[in-house]
Amino acid sequence: xxxxxxxxxxxxxxxxxxxxxxxxxxxxxxxxxxxxxxxxxxxxxxxxxxxxxxxxxxxxxxxxxxxxxxxxxxxxxxxxxxxxxxxxxxxxxxxxxxxxxxxxxxxxxxxxxxxxxxxxxxxxxxxxxxxxxxxxxxxxxxxxxxxxxxxxxxxxxxxxxxxxxxxxxxxxxxxxxxxxxxxxxxxxxxxxxxxxxxxxxxxxxxxxxxxxxxxxxxxxxxxxxxxxxxxxxxxxxxxxxxxxxxxxxxxxxxxxxxxxxxxxxxxxxxxxxxxxxxxxxxxxxxxxxxxxxxxxxxxxxxxxxxxxxxxxxxxxxxx
Numbered sequence: 591x592x593x594x595x596x597x598x599x600x601x602x603x604x605x606x607x608x609x610x611x612x613x614x615x616x617x618x619x620x621x622x623x624x625x626x627x628x629x630x631x632x633x634x635x636x637x638x639x640x641x642x643x644x645x646x647x648x649x650x651x652x653x654x655x656x657x658x659x660x661x662x663x664x665x666x667x668x669x670x671x672x673x674x675x676x677x678x679x680x681x682x683x684x685x686x687x688x689x690x691x692x693x694x695x696x697x698x699x700x701x702x703x704x705x706x707x708x709x710x711x712x713x714x715x716x717x718x719x720x721x722x723x724x725x726x727x728x729x730x731x732x733x734x735x736x737x738x739x740x741x742x743x744x745x746x747x748x749x750x751x752x753x754x755x756x757x758x759x760x761x762x763x764x765x766x767x768x769x770x771x772x773x774x775x776x777x778x779x780x781x782x783x784x785x786x787x788x789x790x791x792x793x794x795x796x797x798x799x800x801x802x803x804x805x806x807x808x809x810x811x812x813x814x815x816x817x818x819x820x821x822x823x824x825x826x827x828x829x830x831x832x833x834x835x836x837x838x839x840x841x842x843x844x845x846x847x848x849x850x851x852x853x854x855x856x857x858x859x860x861x862x863x864x865x866x867x868x869x870x871x872x873x874x875x876x877x878x879x880x881x882x883x884x885x886x887x888x889x890x891x892x893x894x895x896x897x898x899x900x901x902x903x904x905x906x907x908x909x
Contacts, residue, residue: 681718
């Protein structure tokens with residue numbers, strides 16, 4: 591874990607020409623110049639927190655009235671060999687690139703992809719919050735060839751891949767074990783989704799097709815986990831969210847060995863187990879309804895099949 595916080599000493603200003611990798615004891619970052627947008631002002635703020643995950647790095651940025659710059663000198667002296675993929679949670683930025691059109695973004699939820707080994711300058715005139723994942727170029731080179739093809743790209747809400755990429759990025763960021771095989775697999779899926787945004791089609795590459803199915807399954811599971819309290823949640827609702835047919839959704843889940851209905855049931859039971867533990871003032875019937883079950887008998891039967899005890903017995907065992 592590494593952190594840069596301009597507010598640590600009660601002073602929102604940073605010295606001129608500070609480099610991100612020099613300010614961190616052990617940093618996976620390349621050299622990036624960080625400075626105030628207006629050196630006469632003390633209104634700026636910079637916070638960078640991150641950690642290595644698999645062969646990547648995850649970093650959360652919060653900036654206000656600051657500039658990040660990586661010029662030709664920094665690129666030559668400190669190669670990153672990474673494509674950065676970032677999701678903006680709030681705020682706006684303007685980023686320029688050597689040899690490419692600049693990108694202005696003022697909407698949350700868009701994904702910016704850019705080659706960190708191309709000179710770039712980004713301004714944060716207001717408060718901005720964003721999370722970045724560094725994807726090693728080696729994962730993309732089989733599709734894109736040399737880095738000259740890795741042009742900056744802003745993926746908006748009209749791109750059908752965006753919601754899958756956001757789901758995969760968030761899942762990668764939330765990983766508990768940064769050195770696991772799961773982290774490595776998730777990074778591969780992210781790189782393949784990135785390749786698809788450059789025009790490579792899954793029908794032409796078996797590995798892309800596999801990653802696309804994995805991404806859709808992940809997106810479906812996250813949607814189910816978030817909406818399992820809804821009694822109307824069913825296979826059709828999940829398919830509609832993904833923009834695919836129910837038949838296609840079933841085919842994707844066949845590869846995971848768990849049906850969509852099984853995952854919905856398991857998500858509801860997991861939520862019920864948590865509520866029984868954390869909210870003792872709720873009755874068992876209230877817990878059942880809060881987890882999307884439409885009657886108490888179905889809830890009791892499903893809970894006992896999954897955990898070997900009734901909901902009431904489980905709650906009493908916690909006392």
